[in-house]
Amino acid sequence: MKREIKVSVPKGYLFDPCVEVLKKAGFDISSLMEGSRKLFIDSKKDSLRYVVSRPMDVPVYVEHGACDIGFSGKDVLLEKESNVYELLDLKNGKCRIILATLEDCIEKVKKYYQKFGSIRVATSYPNIAKKYFDQKGIQAEIIKLHGSVELAPVLGIADEILDITASGSTLEHNNLVEMEEITVSTTRLIANTASYRIKYDLINDFVSKIKNAIE
Amino acid sequence: MFTNKKKNQMIKLPYGLRDIFPFESEERNNIENIIGQEFKKWGYGEVKTPVIEYTGNISIGAGKNWKDRLINFFDIDGSLVSLRSDMTIPISRLTGMRIKKSQLPVRFCYFADSFRQSDAQKGIRRAYNQAGIEFIGSKNAVMSDIEILIILINILNGMNLQDYKIGIGHVKFIEGLCDWFNLNLKYKEFVKRKIALKDFVELENFLGRKNKSGTEIFIKLLQPEGNIEKISGLISKIKEPEVIKSFSYLKEIYEIMEKFGFGDRLITDFSIIRDFNYYTGLLFEVYCSKVTDILGSGGRYDGLIKKFGLDVPATGFALDVDLIHKAMGEQRLKRSYKILLNCSDNKYGVELIKLAQELRRSNTIVELSFEKVTGIEDFAAEKNYNLLVVVEPEIKKVTIKDFDKNTKKVEKISKFLEEFKNEKRN
Numbered sequence: 001m002k003r004e005i006k007v008s009v010p011k012g013y014l015f016d017p018c019v020e021v022l023k024k025a026g027f028d029i030s031s032l033m034e035g036s037r038k039l040f041i042d043s044k045k046d047s048l049r050y051v052v053s054r055p056m057d058v059p060v061y062v063e064h065g066a067c068d069i070g071f072s073g074k075d076v077l078l079e080k081e082s083n084v085y086e087l088l089d090l091k092n093g094k095c096r097i098i099l100a101t102l103e104d105c106i107e108k109v110k111k112y113y114q115k116f117g118s119i120r121v122a123t124s125y126p127n128i129a130k131k132y133f134d135q136k137g138i139q140a141e142i143i144k145l146h147g148s149v150e151l152a153p154v155l156g157i158a159d160e161i162l163d164i165t166a167s168g169s170t171l172e173h174n175n176l177v178e179m180e181e182i183t184v185s186t187t188r189l190i191a192n193t194a195s196y197r198i199k200y201d202l203i204n205d206f207v208s209k210i211k212n213a214i215e
Numbered sequence: 216m217f218t219n220k221k222k223n224q225m226i227k228l229p230y231g232l233r234d235i236f237p238f239e240s241e242e243r244n245n246i247e248n249i250i251g252q253e254f255k256k257w258g259y260g261e262v263k264t265p266v267i268e269y270t271g272n273i274s275i276g277a278g279k280n281w282k283d284r285l286i287n288f289f290d291i292d293g294s295l296v297s298l299r300s301d302m303t304i305p306i307s308r309l310t311g312m313r314i315k316k317s318q319l320p321v322r323f324c325y326f327a328d329s330f331r332q333s334d335a336q337k338g339i340r341r342a343y344n345q346a347g348i349e350f351i352g353s354k355n356a357v358m359s360d361i362e363i364l365i366i367l368i369n370i371l372n373g374m375n376l377q378d379y380k381i382g383i384g385h386v387k388f389i390e391g392l393c394d395w396f397n398l399n400l401k402y403k404e405f406v407k408r409k410i411a412l413k414d415f416v417e418l419e420n421f422l423g424r425k426n427k428s429g430t431e432i433f434i435k436l437l438q439p440e441g442n443i444e445k446i447s448g449l450i451s452k453i454k455e456p457e458v459i460k461s462f463s464y465l466k467e468i469y470e471i472m473e474k475f476g477f478g479d480r481l482i483t484d485f486s487i488i489r490d491f492n493y494y495t496g497l498l499f500e501v502y503c504s505k506v507t508d509i510l511g512s513g514g515r516y517d518g519l520i521k522k523f524g525l526d527v528p529a530t531g532f533a534l535d536v537d538l539i540h541k542a543m544g545e546q547r548l549k550r551s552y553k554i555l556l557n558c559s560d561n562k563y564g565v566e567l568i569k570l571a572q573e574l575r576r577s578n579t580i581v582e583l584s585f586e587k588v589t590g591i592e593d594f595a596a597e598k599n600y601n602l603l604v605v606v607e608p609e610i611k612k613v614t615i616k617d618f619d620k621n622t623k624k625v626e627k628i629s630k631f632l633e634e635f636k637n638e639k640r641n
Contacts, residue, residue, distance in 0.1 A: 065507035085413040089420075188416060193509070194502040197382045197482050200439035 004047040005195070005202050008062055008070030010055040013166075014187055017092040018071045025213035047202070059084055059190060068195035069203060074185035075164050079125045085191040087207055090214055093187040095164040097128065100176040102153045109159045113138075122152030123162035132162070132182055150174040231333050231341030242546050243344075246539055247326055249373045250346045257366055259324035259348050264305040266328070270295040273304055276493035276519045284332045284490075286341065298330035301491070303516065303531060306349045311523025319352030319527060320359075326536075340537075347513070347533030351520065357464070359530050360497050360515060361471050367511070367532055368477050371501065374543055379503040379510070381480055382439060384487035385465050386494050386514070391457030392433055392485075396425050410437065411488045439484040443469050446483055461496075468497065493519040497530070506542045510535055552579045555595045558606035559587035566610050573632060574604075592616055604631070 009018050009032070023029045028045045032052075041050040051067050058072040059082035069087075075097055077086065099121075101109050113119050118139040123129045126144045133140035143158055150170055152158040164185065165171055171178065189210060191203055228234075235243070254261075267288075274282055277300070285297040299305050302325045314321055326346045333339035348366065353359040364381070371379050389410065393403045402425075409418040415434065422430040432449055440446055443466055450462050465483060472478055487498045489512060496515035503510055513532025520527050554574060558567045564585070571581040588594055595603040596618055603616040606628075613631050616623045626634075 063507070065504070083413070086416050089416040192507055193413075194504060194507045197439050197484060197500075197502045198378060198380050198504050200441065200482060204438055204440075 003199065003202060004049055005069060005199055005206060006049045006051060006067040007206075008051050008053055008058045008067035008072075010058050010071055010073070011052055012055055014055060014071065014073060014093045015052070017090070017187060021090055021092065021210060021213055025209040027209075056080070062190050062192050065192050065194060067192070068199055069189060069191045069206065071187055072190050073164075074183075074188055075125065075128070077188060077190070078183070078185075079127045081127065082190075083193060085193065085196050086188050087191055088189040088210060088214070090187040090189060090210070092214075094184065095166040096184050097125070097162065097164050097182040098178045099160055099162055099180040099182065100150075100165075100171055100178050101160045103175045103177050105153065105159070106177070106179065112159060119160060120158045121160045121162055122149050122158035124149055125162055128182070129162045150176055229341075230335050231339060233340075233342075239540075241548060242543075243536060243540055245546060245548055246374070246536060246543070247346060250370050250534065251324075251326070253366055253370050253373065254324040254346075254348055257322065257362070259322040259350075262306060262309065262323045262325055263327070264299070264302070264309060264325075266298055266330075267296050268299055268305060268308070270297040272308055272523075273297050273299060275522050276304060276307070276491065276516070278490050278492045281490065281492075286330050286332055299327075300331050301329050302327050302345060302347060302533065303349060303491070303493070303519070306351075306531075307493075307516075307520045307529070308523050310349075310351055310520050310527075310529075311525045314351075314525060316352075316525070316527075321351050322348065323351070324348045344536040345533040346536055347511075347531060349529060349531035351529040351531075352527040353530075354528065356496065356515065356528060356530075357467055357471070359528075360468060363513065363530055363532055364468070364472060364499070365475065365477075367499075367501070367513070367534075368475075368480060370534070374539060376503055376505075376539075376542055378505075379480070379501055379542075380482050381499050381501050382482045382484040382487055383465060383468065383497065383499045384483070384485045385461040385497055386488075387457050387461040387496070388436075388465075388485045389488070391455045391459075391461060392436065392453075394457055395453050395455040396422065396429060396433070398425070407488060410486050411490075413486075437484075437486040439482045439486075441479075441482050443483055464496070489514065491516075499532070501534070503542045505544070506538050508535070508538055510538050510542060549578075552602070553600045554579065554581045554602045554604060555584055555591075555598075555600045556581055556604045556606070557584040557588065557591060558610070559585070560606075560608055560610070561585070563606065563610045567606065570606070570628065570632075574635065 009015065019029050019032055028043050031041045031043055032050055039051065043050065051061065053061060055073060055076055058070045059077055059080045061067045062070040062084050063082040073093060109119065118141055120141045120143060121129050122143045122145050124145055124147060126142045129140065129142050143152065145152060149161045149163045152161055153176065154174060189207065196203060270285060270287055273285065285300055287295055287297045290296045306323055324347065329343045329345055330341055331343065333341050348363060350359050350363055389407060393406055398406065406418065419430060419434050422433055432452065436446065436449055450458060469481060472481055487500055489498060493516040494514045495517040498514035500512045501510040511532055511534035515530045517528040520529055556567065556571050567583060571583055574581045591605065592603060601619050605614040607614060611627065612625055613628055614625050615631060
């Protein structure tokens with residue numbers, strides 16, 4: 001049996017930076033760039049099989065061994081708390097996890113909190129939100145949304161949002177202002193616990209190539 | 216979408232617990248047999264301990280946050296009790312309570328369920344069926360560690376697991392590396408926690424701030440490596456006694472295992488950190504590509520039994536039977552010859568059981584059927600019986616349907632018995 005490693009690559013805004021790093025590390029990325037709808041993309045030359053998946057699913061695939069390694073944003077890793085090895089910081093795909101509210105609402109939110117002792121937060125990261133507010137001792141009602149979180153304060157279903165922002169333009173566009181930065185997220189190279197040992201030679205080799213490319 | 220049941224029919228189990236049915240049990244028994252045979256041949260005697268222990272006792276030697284993972288209750292007198300969360304601690308307790316120095320060394324094995332709290336949301340199991348050994352009181356650390364490693368490999372080979380690997384590490388190695396970095400206790404804990412969380416990115420960032428040039432070696436030494444000589448080269452640059460000592464211990468183990476031809480099963484990995492604080496030396500974990508969890512783990516725990524009153528060294532391991540079962544795939548167990556014996560006339564119940572007794576012999580199962588079953592042939596074929604024997608009224612004759620040969624005949628009972636006994640079956 002030919003030995004290969006399966007690499008989970010996220011769709012969306014992290015796709016291009018990840019492919020860029022792979023290219024810089026000397027991997028053949030032509031098959032990845034074809035943009036086909038295939039589930040697997042084989043790169044025979046490098047003995048790699050790419051699995052392009054939704055960013056939130058990358059750590060899931062890796063944790064359960066569908067892929068040996070993967071590229072995942074730190075935001076997703078914090079949210080999922082997956083049992084995977086975090087091997088490298090690619091230092092790209094940078095975004096910040098922030099708390100924001102409507103421009104003219106900061107005072108209102110404060111008053112609301114004083115009066116009712118709790119706040120309503122809309123987010124696609126309920127786990128991060130819960131941990132953050134628990135640690136602050138604030139009682140927060142967390143409303144999970146699957147995207148377009150910035151609409152929540154506008155529509156009046158939440159006082160604040162917890163979301164990621166890269167340039168801040170989406171916030172600005174929706175009259176939202178940042179209240180607090182929770183953490184900064186970059187792309188990480190992650191590995192499955194068992195594969196990390198069983199395919200240690202292939203993975204170590206892959207890691208060092210990526211490491212050279214980002215330095 | 217969901218079929219409606221009456222309210223009082225919605226029966227649930229507490230999350231993370233489940234029932235096991237005969238089909239699964241049969242395969243698990245086979246696994247436990249393979250394991251048990253090996254344990255027995257090396258002189259390990261089985262112990263059983265209570266499922267419930269005092270929380271105070273069971274927390275001894277477990278990690279800082281382990282208390283959160285215990286399932287606790289109050290006893291009738293108000294004392295706090297817990298379900299056992301592993302078997303090493305109860306066995307250490309019983310050794311401390313009951314074993315005298317003059318009886319050492321002792322070899323214990325167990326097959327038992329342990330219980331750990333888990334996240335309800337993730338639905339992770341809370342019962343762990345483990346098979347393991349504890350080798351207590353041997354003064355020869357290297358050879359006793361070798362003994363349990365060889366037992367482990369014999370078992371894994373017996374399971375026909377193709378691609379398993381055993382990662383071996385040493386508790387003191389990381390401590391030594393931290394000393395090399397001149398880290399205080401607080402930072403040492405930080406480093407260990409980051410390794411336990413598998414977060415090498417933050418670890419590397421932290422180390423980089425302390426000692427830039429050493430960081431690369433530190434991180435490299437945490438990587439799994441199959442060729443121990445490569446590590447030797449890196450170690451030579453570090454003159455830290457704890458690092459050298461723990462590495463040479465591992466190297467000795469490695470070299471002996473190589474003499475048995477097991478070298479290619481081993482991977483050195485100093486990032487192995489177990490949830491339990493009681494380990495003091497060698498540590499190991501078993502991996503297999505089919506299952507992404509750790510199949511089994513173990514190591515040396517020299518200080519633990521002292522806490523229960525007997526200062527003796529010890530080493531051992533536990534295998535996760537659920538995961539081994541998943542990793543094994545098709546077991547091809549030898550099927551027993553199955554007969555369905557039917558007599559619908561209630562008068563002859565005693566004769567029926569007597570007849571069944573005569574038919575039963577090693578590897579033959581005779582199931583009784585006391586009712587009139589319509590379409591009994593189809594029923595028996597579907598349930599994979601080899602032979603259907605229907606006792607005719609007045610219990611003189613039997614109708615015999617042989618599903619293997621696809622024959623059907625009516626015979627006198629005495630003749631049938633004689634034929635059945637003479638027939639050679641594998």
